[in-house]
Amino acid sequence: MTTTATAAVTTRGLTKRYGSRTALHGIDLDIARGGVFGVIGPNGAGKTTTMRLLLDIIRPSGGELRVLGEEPRTGGAALRRRIGYLPGELHLASRIRGRELLAHYAHISGPVRAGVVDSLADRLGLDLARPVRSLSKGNKQKLGLIQAFMHEPELLVLDEPTSGLDPLVQQEFLRMLHEVKRRGGTVLLSSHVLSEVQQAADEVAILRAGNIVKLATVAGLREAAVRRVRVIVAEADAPALQATLERVPGVAELRVSGDLPGTVGVEATLDTHVDSFVKALAGHDLVDLTIEEPDLEQSVLAYYDDEAGVQ
């Protein structure tokens, strides 16, 4: 397999079968270093399976896989120390305190700089003196995040990282991701929640039933997403305006109405750049123009659909 020295993760034809069930149907991924890569998809899409393969918790049934230039199967403890991992399901039932548990993890993950654990606990609002088993779901998740981040690994693999976190803590988590990026680290995170991926990630893979159905930059998704536009035009000829706007590429659901005296109302959806639509209105006297934020959720959900084409 040809891998670039800079790739954080490369997979080719990565396949995973559990008995007769195929969870991953040969996926190809290239995750460059120094960015945040999001994997989204419905339940059972294969997000957790992909992450567990990267960590060598499970082994592929076929295909090839490199993580930080190494094969997870042979990378051993040395490779594991370069990665921070937050599993999707944390089982923390121990009587020991958070601080002791993190000290135990630090033996496995490798050196942790002085002050890092306290600083992370402070930022996330976690009391490290409490027994782990007495922590709420959200506080357990914070402990999981600290153990993933504390040794400042080159690659963070985070399975549903914000699950159970309140919005303020989520904001702090986003700042932590930006800091990882600034120091040249790479983050791979999975989520059900598009808004989270949208805020955090540069690129996304949409997984469905073990296949990648879309690979895109978040900026590209936004550009291709449908926006709703509303315009009020003064003193226009409604049928003529309708005819003009119908010819604009990417316009759909067009409604032109002259209900109010002296003005014409226009509503439409746009699935391309707003430029040609706005230019088609030039020469008219606009009373109001509203272009809504693109509805990314809607365009991503379309890929969850059975009809969506497989890339």
Ligand SMILES: Nc1ncnc2c1ncn2[C@@H]1O[C@H](COP(=O)(O)OP(=O)(O)OP(=O)(O)O)[C@@H](O)[C@H]1O
């Ligand atoms: N240990 C296992 N044994 C058998 N089948 C499994 C096992 N783990 C996962 N699967 C199956 O593999 C498929 C992918 O599961 P996976 O947990 O990777 O999906 P996911 O995208 O993480 O889903 P979710 O969003 O629900 O966490 C599913 O059909 C699941 O039932």
